[in-house]
Amino acid sequence: MATVKTKWVCQNCGYETPKYMGKCPECGSWASFVEETASSSSEKVKQSSIVDVGEVSKINEITIDEKVRLTTGFEEFDRVLGGGAVAGSTILLAGDPGIGKSTLVLQTARAISDANKKVLYVCAEESANQVKLRAERLNVNSENIYVYAQTDVSNVKKQINELKPDFLIIDSIQAVFDSNITSGAGSVSQIRECTNIFTDIAKSKNITTIIIGHVTKDGNIAGPRVLEHMVDVVLHFEGDKYKSYRILRGIKNRFGSTNEIGIFNMVETGLKEISNPNEIFLSERSGALISGSTVIMAFEGSRVITAEIQALVGSTAYPAPRRVSNGIDYNRLLQILAVIEKRIGLKFNTSDVYVNITGGMEIDEPAADLGVAIAIITCARDVVVSPDTVFIGEIGLSGEIRKVNNIEKRIAEAQKLGFKKVVIPKNNLVSNDKFTIKIIEAEKITDALTSCVSKN
Numbered sequence: 001m002a003t004v005k006t007k008w009v010c011q012n013c014g015y016e017t018p019k020y021m022g023k024c025p026e027c028g029s030w031a032s033f034v035e036e037t038a039s040s041s042s043e044k045v046k047q048s049s050i051v052d053v054g055e056v057s058k059i060n061e062i063t064i065d066e067k068v069r070l071t072t073g074f075e076e077f078d079r080v081l082g083g084g085a086v087a088g089s090t091i092l093l094a095g096d097p098g099i100g101k102s103t104l105v106l107q108t109a110r111a112i113s114d115a116n117k118k119v120l121y122v123c124a125e126e127s128a129n130q131v132k133l134r135a136e137r138l139n140v141n142s143e144n145i146y147v148y149a150q151t152d153v154s155n156v157k158k159q160i161n162e163l164k165p166d167f168l169i170i171d172s173i174q175a176v177f178d179s180n181i182t183s184g185a186g187s188v189s190q191i192r193e194c195t196n197i198f199t200d201i202a203k204s205k206n207i208t209t210i211i212i213g214h215v216t217k218d219g220n221i222a223g224p225r226v227l228e229h230m231v232d233v234v235l236h237f238e239g240d241k242y243k244s245y246r247i248l249r250g251i252k253n254r255f256g257s258t259n260e261i262g263i264f265n266m267v268e269t270g271l272k273e274i275s276n277p278n279e280i281f282l283s284e285r286s287g288a289l290i291s292g293s294t295v296i297m298a299f300e301g302s303r304v305i306t307a308e309i310q311a312l313v314g315s316t317a318y319p320a321p322r323r324v325s326n327g328i329d330y331n332r333l334l335q336i337l338a339v340i341e342k343r344i345g346l347k348f349n350t351s352d353v354y355v356n357i358t359g360g361m362e363i364d365e366p367a368a369d370l371g372v373a374i375a376i377i378t379c380a381r382d383v384v385v386s387p388d389t390v391f392i393g394e395i396g397l398s399g400e401i402r403k404v405n406n407i408e409k410r411i412a413e414a415q416k417l418g419f420k421k422v423v424i425p426k427n428n429l430v431s432n433d434k435f436t437i438k439i440i441e442a443e444k445i446t447d448a449l450t451s452c453v454s455k456n
């Protein structure tokens with residue numbers, strides 16, 4: 001007999017306790033506990049004891065039918081997935097409200113259905129009419145796409161058994177519920193249980209599944225971290241809501257690297273992929289000479305991304321000067337400032353420093369250091385950098401410029417985009433004859449400065 005138990009569950013991390021707590025001992029958040037009831041596990045235990053125990057196989061005798069990968073219709077999306085969606089895998093697509101998650105999956109559904117596969121789109125947040133309206137705008141119109149407005153998981157299960165789709169979309173995991181659990185849709189227990197059900201179905205019936213998830217204000221996927229362990233692939237869809245660029249980023253991937261990003265542009269007819277992002281990022285850059293602006297060649301996954309770094313240094317009105325970084329790691333910024341103070345002698349103790357990567361990009365590789373440092377120094381000294389120069393290099397604590405990876409690809413991209421000069425770490429030892437762009441080797445920040453900076 002099932003007994004009903006109540007428990008308190010942290011809605012932030014999934015920590016469970018029999019009694020209410022003000023502060024979560026696991027993740028430290030306050031007032032995050034919600035009472036949830038669930039039928040006791042005795043039923044589950046009984047169920048699982050009658051389940052077939054399965055077989056063991058020798059690894060050399062297991063045969064797989066040619067890793068089947070479904071193409072999403074977007075090269076950018078396929079690359080982030082590691083070459084398309086692996087059949088039977090579960091993909092969690094997380095993103096801010098309104099960023100374009102439903103749009104992306106609907107366009108993906110079109111490509112999948114064009115390949116003669118059946119798609120079941122479970123819209124738990126919207127009515128079938130709303131989905132149809134979007135589909136019309138995106139020009140998605142296929143008899144292979146089935147739209148099912150449903151929030152109850154057991155109904156979805158029935159529909160899957162009947163329809164036998166190849167591809168399943170759950171929009172969104174926060175809106176569906178399992179009636180065996182009494183807490184509301186979107187609670188940690190519900191999210192965990194429903195995800196469990198969908199990953200099971202995906203594996204056992206070989207249905208490729210995309211689960212859409214919302215993220216909380218601080219950028220985490222709403223629901224417990226365990227959610228990320230349950231699925232095969234975790235993707236973040238992000239971007240500036242006020243601009244049309246969208247970036248798809250791999251956070252976890254059991255079938256590919258997580259270094260790749262996919263870049264899209266949101267237009268009226270849906271998402272358009274941007275295969276050469278560099279021209280777009282640079283198109284907004286004004287040709288005029290301004291101090292505090294540099295261009296870098298960052299490496300994301302297997303390709304080079306051009307980004308512009310802007311710095312603003314000004315006297316502070318606060319007792320403790322402000323440091324603001326958008327797009328680069330805050331601690332990295334503090335370290336670069338400390339190196340500049342010590343090695344160049346510029347003082348920032350009465351200055352606010354803002355650093356921004358334009359276009360809402362985020363860059364977390366050290367090769368951006370030199371560009372950041374030059375942007376800050378030139379702004380502080382009010383000198384300008386010629387806009388046709390690119391900076392590549394990591395900065396060490398003694399002000400030395402350290403070697404970076406993939407230097408030749410970065411230089412080649414700078415050359416292709418028409419830059420005239422590139423400042424690189426001396427230790428990278430690049431042979432000059434391969435390139436027509438002027439290569440300046442720098443050992444220290446001061447070398448980089450003298451070689452390319454002119455008075456304003």
Ligand SMILES: Nc1ncnc2c1ncn2[C@@H]1O[C@H](COP(=O)(O)OP(=O)(O)OP(=O)(O)O)[C@@H](O)[C@H]1O
Nearest residue numbers: 095096097098099100101102103104266267268269
């Ligand atoms: N007519 C239009 N022209 C251009 N862009 C549009 C148009 N209509 C909607 N959009 C874009 O689509 C976005 C919404 O897309 P979508 O509904 O796929 O997002 P979502 O992430 O699924 O949102 P939610 O969190 O509400 O489910 C809008 O923020 C807007 O950028």
Ligand SMILES: [Mg+2]
Nearest residue numbers: 101102103171
């Ligand atoms: Mg949506």
Ligand SMILES: [Zn+2]
Nearest residue numbers: 010013024027
């Ligand atoms: Zn917690």
